[in-house]
Amino acid sequence: MSDLFSKFDPLIRQREDLLATGLTDPFNLVMEKVESPTVAICNGKRTILLGTYNYMGMTFDADVVAAGKQALDDFGSGTTGSRVLNGTYGGHKACEQALKDFYAMDHAMVFSTGYQANLGIISTIAGKDDYIVLDIDSHASIYDGCALGNAQIVPFRHNDIEALEKRLKRIPDGAGKLVVLEGVYSMLGDIAPLKEMVAVSKANGAMVLVDEAHSMGFIGEHGRGVAEAQGVIDDVDFIIGTFSKSVGTVGGFCVSNHPKFEILRLVCRPYVFTASLPPSVVATAATSIRKLMDSADKRAHLWENSKRLHAGLRQLGFTLGTDEPQSAIIAVIMPDLEKGAAMWEALLNEGLYVNLARPPATPAGMTLLRCSLCALHTEEQVGEILGMFAAAGRATGCIS
Numbered sequence: 001m002s003d004l005f006s007k008f009d010p011l012i013r014q015r016e017d018l019l020a021t022g023l024t025d026p027f028n029l030v031m032e033k034v035e036s037p038t039v040a041i042c043n044g045k046r047t048i049l050l051g052t053y054n055y056m057g058m059t060f061d062a063d064v065v066a067a068g069k070q071a072l073d074d075f076g077s078g079t080t081g082s083r084v085l086n087g088t089y090g091g092h093k094a095c096e097q098a099l100k101d102f103y104a105m106d107h108a109m110v111f112s113t114g115y116q117a118n119l120g121i122i123s124t125i126a127g128k129d130d131y132i133v134l135d136i137d138s139h140a141s142i143y144d145g146c147a148l149g150n151a152q153i154v155p156f157r158h159n160d161i162e163a164l165e166k167r168l169k170r171i172p173d174g175a176g177k178l179v180v181l182e183g184v185y186s187m188l189g190d191i192a193p194l195k196e197m198v199a200v201s202k203a204n205g206a207m208v209l210v211d212e213a214h215s216m217g218f219i220g221e222h223g224r225g226v227a228e229a230q231g232v233i234d235d236v237d238f239i240i241g242t243f244s245k246s247v248g249t250v251g252g253f254c255v256s257n258h259p260k261f262e263i264l265r266l267v268c269r270p271y272v273f274t275a276s277l278p279p280s281v282v283a284t285a286a287t288s289i290r291k292l293m294d295s296a297d298k299r300a301h302l303w304e305n306s307k308r309l310h311a312g313l314r315q316l317g318f319t320l321g322t323d324e325p326q327s328a329i330i331a332v333i334m335p336d337l338e339k340g341a342a343m344w345e346a347l348l349n350e351g352l353y354v355n356l357a358r359p360p361a362t363p364a365g366m367t368l369l370r371c372s373l374c375a376l377h378t379e380e381q382v383g384e385i386l387g388m389f390a391a392a393g394r395a396t397g398c399i400s
């Protein structure tokens with residue numbers, strides 16, 4: 001019998017080698033207590049959270065928590081059913097209405113996760129004979145959506161407008177074309193040139209889907225994302241998003257103005273063949289989304305935090321993923337996995353949690369310490385964070 005696990009041997013060895021050095025497992029940390037969107041207890045120690053994508057700090061918002069508790073009391077702990085059977089409650093409809101209002105769009109469909117939203121929408125609208133042109137650095141859920149639908153995948157170089165145009169022009173006349181982009185790319189925290197890319201896509205007869213997972217709530221005047229900030233939201237056919245970042249809970253969605261959009265509820269397998277979100281989750285999501293409409297002050301403070309951290313890290317001598325802060329993600333580039341893991345642990349010992357990201361999730365084989373800021377980080381906390389980066393960076397030899 002062949003062991004189907006033998007393909008994992010190189011990864012198992014790499015992990016064992018890393019842990020044999022006495023390092024804390026960076027992918028197995030337990031949050032023992034979460035005190036607020038910015039502070040938790042890890043290994044018995046107060047730890048500032050800088051790697052949770054909780055951009056707008058909604059997880060402890062009093063109205064959001066109250067809405068969840070009320071729904072739990074009124075509707076129970078779960079729906080035990082698909083949206084197309086017994087799993088659509090008033091709360092799911094209210095959540096979809098909140099999304100339609102937030103984006104000023106005609107249709108909204110809520111999925112159980114953002115991963116499933118990409119999986120479902122992409123695989124349902126682009127099939128075997130269609131072409132999906134996508135940025136090579138696209139999120140795993142986008143690739144998996146392409147694979148599930150069995151479409152022809154045409155990747156292009158990250159954020160390269162000309163490469164996108166060339167790929168589009170090579171697609172046979174009359175074929176179905178979907179261009180898939182992200183507003184913010186989560187590894188380096190850089191944004192897409194959506195204005196140009198959407199124009200090129202439309203000029204070549206393609207539909208456009210933009211995943212705004214990391215920009216919703218924060219980027220754009222109303223927090224609708226990079227497509228809003230760059231003035232092209234009306235030309236985007238589908239926006240995908242998640243509740244697991246700015247919204248502060250779990251779930252995913254697609255919004256659109258396409259007149260035939262509602263048919264997707266009957267044909268989209270990751271929507272039909274799975275249980276719907278619990279009533280408490282959709283209640284928290286709807287409350288959070290409505291509050292995000294009116295959060296200009298928090299958006300402004302988050303930009304300040306992002307600028308302050310970016311400038312401070314650069315001044316300390318770290319190499320960053322972008323020359324200027326473009327989002328609430330700041331990626332610190334590490335020389336290799338060993339140094340990255342050592343720095344990650346040194347930061348944790350200082351009392352700071354960031355994400356360690358490594359290939360294959362990262363572009364160009366990079367090891368990254370990904371920092372995601374929150375609108376509720378205070379100026380003092382950003383100062384503390386920089387102090388911890390300075391100490392850990394010197395202790396590990398990442399900076400001099």
Ligand SMILES: Cc1ncc(COP(=O)(O)O)c(C=O)c1O
Pocket residue numbers: 113114115116118139141182186211213214242243244250251252
């Ligand atoms: C760009 C992007 N799309 C989709 C997702 C999936 O979101 P969810 O956590 O809701 O499954 C993520 C989450 O990491 C993401 O970064």
